Amino acid sequence: MKIREFLRLRRQQDAVKIIILYVIAIGVCCGFLIRDGLRYAQITRTKEEFKLIGNDQVLTDSKVQRVREIEGVTDVSYDVSDSVTVSYQANTTSFEAELLSEAYIQEVYGITQEGSTTTYYANTAAYKQICQSLSQDIAPIQTEELTVTYTSSTEQSQNTNQPTDSGNDASQAGGSRTARIVQVDIGGNTPFICAVGDPVTLKASGNLRIRIARQDQSQKVLTLAGNLSFSNDNALEIYQTQAKLDQLFIRVKFELLLMLACLVAAVTMSKYAVRPLEK
Numbered sequence: 001m002k003i004r005e006f007l008r009l010r011r012q013q014d015a016v017k018i019i020i021l022y023v024i025a026i027g028v029c030c031g032f033l034i035r036d037g038l039r040y041a042q043i044t045r046t047k048e049e050f051k052l053i054g055n056d057q058v059l060t061d062s063k064v065q066r067v068r069e070i071e072g073v074t075d076v077s078y079d080v081s082d083s084v085t086v087s088y089q090a091n092t093t094s095f096e097a098e099l100l101s102e103a104y105i106q107e108v109y110g111i112t113q114e115g116s117t118t119t120y121y122a123n124t125a126a127y128k129q130i131c132q133s134l135s136q137d138i139a140p141i142q143t144e145e146l147t148v149t150y151t152s153s154t155e156q157s158q159n160t161n162q163p164t165d166s167g168n169d170a171s172q173a174g175g176s177r178t179a180r181i182v183q184v185d186i187g188g189n190t191p192f193i194c195a196v197g198d199p200v201t202l203k204a205s206g207n208l209r210i211r212i213a214r215q216d217q218s219q220k221v222l223t224l225a226g227n228l229s230f231s232n233d234n235a236l237e238i239y240q241t242q243a244k245l246d247q248l249f250i251r252v253k254f255e256l257l258l259m260l261a262c263l264v265a266a267v268t269m270s271k272y273a274v275r276p277l278e279k
Contacts, residue, residue, distance in 0.1 A: 015269050022266035029259035036252050043245060044216040049108070050238070051079055051098075052230040054206035063228060067208060070224050072217035077104030078202035079209035082195070083153040084120065086134070086181065088146060093133035095126065099154065099197030100209055108211050109186045113196050118150070118179040126191035127183040144183040151177075154201055216245055 052067070059078070068076050080099040085092060097120055105111050111121055122130060131141040134148075155177075186192065208230070212221050219242040222232055232238065 019266050019269050022262045022269070025262045026259055026266070029255050029262065033252065033255040033259060036248060036255065040245070040248050040252055043248075044214050046215045047074070047211055047213060048215045048218055049209060049211045050218070050222075050232055050234060052208040052210060052225050052232060054208065055229045055231075057206050058204060059206055059208070064208065066228055067210065067225060067230075070221055072212045072214065072221050073210050074213050075104055075108050075211040077101040077209050078197070078205045079207045080154060080197055080201055080205045081207075082197075084150055084193075086130070086148040086150045086179070088134040088141075088148045089138055091134045091136050091138070093130060095130065095191075095193055097193040097195050098209065099202060100194050101199070101202060102196045104209070105194060105196060109184065109194075111184060111186075118152075118177065118195065120179060120181045120193050120195045121184045121186070122181055122193045123186045123188055123191065124183060125189055126193045127181070129191055130181060146181040148179055148181060149177065150179040154197075158198070158201065216242070218242065 054063075056063070064076065064078075067073060077100045082097045082099050083094065084097050085094045102113055105113070105121070109121065113119065127144075130146070134146070135141045210221070210225075212218060218238050222235060222238055225232075
């Protein structure tokens with residue numbers, strides 16, 4: 001049909017005008033469907049981590065294994081929260097670091113531990129906070145790595161429980177040591193710092209850190225972990241995220257159904273309601 005004939009047909013019959021409105025509605029629905037569908041796919045395919053807080057002071061191997069066997073869980077590590085105080089030139093600051101297994105850090109964050117020096121890996125948000133605190137009254141810190149002296153609550157606790165052979169050893173145990181703080185791209189807008197923990201210290205922890213394959217599995221995993229007497233401080237946030245994801249899925253289905261309904265209506269009207277062009 002030529003454009004001139006179509007314009008004449010549109011002026012003569014209201015059915016053609018309605019079909020045009022249906023076609024416009026199909027285009028709008030298609031745009032929203034693509035936008036929301038891509039957003040839903042991106043969110044569901046995003047891997048997620050969270051900390052499981054155990055009610056047991058010490059976890060048994062069998063209980064950890066049961067967590068590993070939960071559908072959707074890809075990586076598991078014992079998790080110890082460590083209070084760290086660092087000094088750089090004349091400035092001092094403190095932060096919380098998560099001590100994790102070397103295998104977990106390598107698999108999840110792609111970080112390989114180099115050397116024996118204690119290294120804290122900080123995401124961009126955490127590293128920026130540390131640099132701001134340690135650069136007071138001195139030149140701004142521009143490097144992506146810092147060498148600092150530090151004290152750690154976990155190491156101090158270990159040294160307190162270990163007998164020392166001399167006063168010199170005791171003094172060294174309670175003193176500061178050298179560590180590295182390295183900025184790494186491990187994502188997230190929330191400040192996060194981790195380090196490789198001592199296996200013995202980790203084994204004594206009652207908490208776990210896990211990663212799941214898909215974000216839409218988080219509520220299910222959290223529920224199953226709850227059956228094993230684990231809890232999570234961000235449970236409410238996880239449930240709210242899942243609720244928003246469910247709403248997005250319902251919207252995608254509604255947009256798809258609306259687009260199909262408009263398509264069927266347009267095809268039906270063009271077949272049965274449009275009369276031949278009047279001469």
